[in-house]
Amino acid sequence: MFSQAEENYLKAIYTLQNNHGMAINTNLIAKKMNTKASSVTDMIKKLSVKKLLTYKKYQGVKLTVKGKKIALKVIRKHRLWEYFLVKKLNYRWDEVHEIAEQLEHIKSETLIDNLEAFLNHPKFDPHGDPIPDKDGNIMLTKTVNLLKLKVGQKGILDSLKDSSDVFLKYLNKKNLALRDRIKVIDIEPFDNSIHIETKTHQLVISKKVAENINIKI
Amino acid sequence: MFSQAEENYLKAIYTLQNNHGMAINTNLIAKKMNTKASSVTDMIKKLSVKKLLTYKKYQGVKLTVKGKKIALKVIRKHRLWEYFLVKKLNYRWDEVHEIAEQLEHIKSETLIDNLEAFLNHPKFDPHGDPIPDKDGNIMLTKTVNLLKLKVGQKGILDSLKDSSDVFLKYLNKKNLALRDRIKVIDIEPFDNSIHIETKTHQLVISKKVAENINIKI
DNA sequence: AAAGAGATTTAGACTTGTCTAAAAATATAT
């Protein structure tokens, strides 16, 4: 089996790889993991020995099929536990991340599948991200960044790039939630701020906010 | 906060203290924790510095009030998670221990209380052991060891001293479960084996089995 | 009260995961 640290690195590298495509460099991982580049190098070597990623000095890393599989298992656990916390224990979506970070490392051959059945096989976690199935298949929803939309275009708020507490709290305050249908009313060329409309209200969001929101058209 | 290792030691010492009363010696802890006496000494020193137990060289240890409180918190978590696993995820009582050993260390100020509410404030775990409340109060049910019963006496199977997998499987096989009402039919003086009767059947259990069963009269 | 047995502690070592500081490699700019 793999240690919590190893699992966390794999998960981090997986998400970086998904956003960036190419080989992931040390500094990027260090930033994501909130640690030092030297620590990343150390861990990378271990994971490379275990054939979970390929690594050439100074060239960054890429997950192997095996490494990806493990990352997806951890992500599956994380998202199912988040769903449990929100749906059964009445947490808000902006409260569950830290606890799920711990629960995702519980070791058991059967636990997560039993939990999934208990939750009635949900397909998305509370942040709108797809939950990988037992075999590591993940439903990749095609979405575009909100910044890409033109004036007049409509879409559904699908998922977030940034799941930080501050950002989630911001969305709550502005009455924006996943699955909300939105329409772009106007785009201000000066600062790229976007005037949008939901079923219930209108508001202006900054470029920074928009680039962290993905829209399903 | 405390590490998993520290929590495990506190829990082990608490249960030993409850069964034995007086100061707990190093070897006993080592056996319970499945580790070496020297490791126990090392950890004991750390816990002593943190005022979780009192320790005089060669004299064994005793939990402080603070140490007991933490042990009870861990036990509370363990038992509530066990209840969840059995009642919600349909595990058998002999399958949940290992998973609960991990879940009991999840850190959160609110999680366990929310879980308790979700489970409707159960008072006993699937092994019949009382679940400590939020403040660490534990309902101590007065029970006697099955060995203490005389011929003809009746009682209810309340809890187990040994919760090992083998023992639980044995009880399942013999169709004995918590809350079963039993009656002592005969005691064999030669080997202290006990002939008992339940609502559904009769059977003979060895001294070793009997001494691991507590009865509420 | 001395000896031997058993329990406990110490000393030193190892593993995992981390860090700092310095060295080496790569990328960028003129």
Next chain:
DNA sequence: ATATATTTTTAGACAAGTCTAAATCTCTTT
């Protein structure tokens, strides 16, 4: 193409938790 900046790696250290082997203490027996 050379100097400079940035990134990455190495070397050596540390903390937590564990271990083995040796030393020390306590208890029991005679």
